[in-house]
Amino acid sequence: DVQLQASGGGLVQAGGSLRLSCATSKFTFDNYAIGWFRQAPGKEREGVACINSRDGSIYYGDSVQGRFTISSDRTKNTVYLQMNSLKPEDTAVYHCAADRLVGFEMERYYNSPAYVHDEWGQGTQVTVSS
Numbered sequence: 001d002v003q004l005q006a007s008g009g010g011l012v013q014a015g016g017s018l019r020l021s022c023a024t025s026k027f028t029f030d031n032y033a034i035g036w037f038r039q040a041p042g043k044e045r046e047g048v049a050c051i052n053s054r055d056g057s058i059y060y061g062d063s064v065q066g067r068f069t070i071s072s073d074r075t076k077n078t079v080y081l082q083m084n085s086l087k088p089e090d091t092a093v094y095h096c097a098a099d100r101l102v103g104f105e106m107e108r109y110y111n112s113p114a115y116v117h118d119e120w121g122q123g124t125q126v127t128v129s130s
Helices: 026-031 106-110
Strands: 004-007 010-013 018-024 032-039 046-051 058-060 068-073 078-083 092-100 124-129
Touching: 004 092, 018 032, 018 092, 018 124, 026 032, 032 068, 032 078, 032 106, 046 068, 046 078, 046 092, 046 106, 058 068, 058 106
Parallel strands: 010 124
Antiparallel strands: 004 018, 018 078, 032 046, 032 092, 046 058, 068 078, 092 124
16 A cells, blocks of 8 residues: 655745655555656646665756755655755645656656656645745
8 A cells, every 4th residue: 555645845935945755654665766746837747856765766857956855764764855945936736656666767757747656645835935
């Protein structure tokens, strides 16, 4: 049973920081790549970041590279997204997603707005004011 519980969204001024958390089960943590995509009104869905905790591989979307950091804590079965230097264009609902590791092509799938993740959770709103 895949469980994804996202938290940590909120309202922040431009230039500020937020940390999102995605808590999951041990089974999911060990067998799935876990990451984040975001959806803003009127915009295409965008892959933000993803981590494969089994081999350590990581993906970042071009628009967040250098500002966001994804990490995982095996003791808590939780994936974090540290978001620094936030911009108004980062405003969106952020969803935690999980994809089975077998056959998963991280960069290809996260770069595709049409890709349907195996599992995803209820989103958390991030609003960045200018």
